[in-house]
Amino acid sequence: MGETEELEYDENMISLLEAVWGEGFMSPGGTDEVDRILGNKDLSQAKVLDIGCGIGGAAVHIALTRQPNSVTGIDIEENLVNLALELAKKNNVSAICDFQRVEPGPLPFEPGSFDVVFSKDSIIHIADKFSLAEDAYQLLSPGGWFLASDWLCGYEGEPSPQMQAYIDAEGLDFDLASAKTYQQAFEAAGFVDIECEERNAWYRIQARVERDNLAGPLYDELVSRVGEDFLSREIDVWNKMINVLDSGEHRPTLLRAQKKL
Ligand SMILES: C[S@@+](CC[C@H](N)C(=O)[O-])C[C@H]1O[C@@H](n2cnc3c(N)ncnc32)[C@H](O)[C@@H]1O
Known part of the structure; x- marks a missing residue:
C-alpha cells in the first residue's frame, strides 16, 4: 500500500472495533472464537502463519495458550502491524510472535515453512480464493492444517440490493465467496478433510448484542x-x-482443511 492510499x-x-470485540481484535468473538477455529488441533511446537493478523489479538492468544514454536502474523x-508488535511485547511473547507487513499477493515464504496457516476474518479481502488456497497449500508442511474463519456469502452471483447496501455501507474492500467456492478452491489445491462450519446462527444474535x-x-x-457522525454511521x-445475517x-463460517501427509 502506498503512503498516499487511504487506510x-x-x-x-480500530478504536471502535476493539471497544466492541476486545483488545487486539478487529473481528467478532475474541479469544473464544480463535479457540473454536483451532478446535483440539495440537499446535505445540507448530510454526503458525496468521494471514491478515490485524492488531495481533489472535496471534498473541495462540502464542500464549498453544505452545507453538512460532507465530508469524x-x-x-x-x-496494524506496529500495534500487533506492541501487543506481543505487552504480553511478553515477542520471542515467539512476530509480525510483518507484506504486499498483497503471493506470500513471501519458502514452501513448507508452516505447520498451520491460520486466518481470522481476513481472507474476505483476498479476491482469488483459488490462488489463496494454492499458496496456503504450498506454504504448509505435509499434514499441516489451514484453520480459519471468514465472512462468506450465501448466494452465487450478484448480491441482492439489501446485501449490496450492506457492502456499500461497510466501505471496505470485500470479496465475498460462497462455501461452495471455498470447497472447490481447497479441493483444487489438493486439501483433504475440508470442513465448513456455519456461524450464522451465533452471529445473528451476537451482532444484535454488539449493535x-x-x-x-x-x-x-x-x-x-x-465522534458522533462516525459512530452513527457504524x-x-x-x-x-x-x-x-x-x-x-x-x-x-469456520474453514478447516488438511494438506495430505
Ligand atoms: C477484519 S480484519 C481482521 C484482523 C484480525 N485477523 C482479527 O481478527 O482481528 C481484516 C484484516 O485483513 C488485512 N488484509 C486485507 N487484505 C489483506 C491481504 N491481501 N493480505 C493480508 N492481510 C490483508 C487487513 O489489513 C485487516 O487487518
Whole structure:
C-alpha cells in the first residue's frame, strides 16, 4: 500500500472495533472464537502463519495458550502491524510472535515453512480464493492444517440490493465467496478433510448484542473518541449487517482443511 492510499482500518475504526470485540481484535468473538477455529488441533511446537493478523489479538492468544514454536502474523497495513508488535511485547511473547507487513499477493515464504496457516476474518479481502488456497497449500508442511474463519456469502452471483447496501455501507474492500467456492478452491489445491462450519446462527444474535452495546453502554465513551457522525454511521452498518445475517446472505463460517501427509 502506498503512503498516499487511504487506510481501510484507521485509528477511529480500530478504536471502535476493539471497544466492541476486545483488545487486539478487529473481528467478532475474541479469544473464544480463535479457540473454536483451532478446535483440539495440537499446535505445540507448530510454526503458525496468521494471514491478515490485524492488531495481533489472535496471534498473541495462540502464542500464549498453544505452545507453538512460532507465530508469524502478516498484514498489508503497517499501522496494524506496529500495534500487533506492541501487543506481543505487552504480553511478553515477542520471542515467539512476530509480525510483518507484506504486499498483497503471493506470500513471501519458502514452501513448507508452516505447520498451520491460520486466518481470522481476513481472507474476505483476498479476491482469488483459488490462488489463496494454492499458496496456503504450498506454504504448509505435509499434514499441516489451514484453520480459519471468514465472512462468506450465501448466494452465487450478484448480491441482492439489501446485501449490496450492506457492502456499500461497510466501505471496505470485500470479496465475498460462497462455501461452495471455498470447497472447490481447497479441493483444487489438493486439501483433504475440508470442513465448513456455519456461524450464522451465533452471529445473528451476537451482532444484535454488539449493535445494542454501540448504541447503549459504549456510546458516550466512543463518541468522545471517534465522534458522533462516525459512530452513527457504524451503528447503521451494524443494522444493515443484521438484515443480511437474518436473510442468510452474510454467513460467517469456520474453514478447516488438511494438506495430505
Ligand atoms: C477484519 S480484519 C481482521 C484482523 C484480525 N485477523 C482479527 O481478527 O482481528 C481484516 C484484516 O485483513 C488485512 N488484509 C486485507 N487484505 C489483506 C491481504 N491481501 N493480505 C493480508 N492481510 C490483508 C487487513 O489489513 C485487516 O487487518
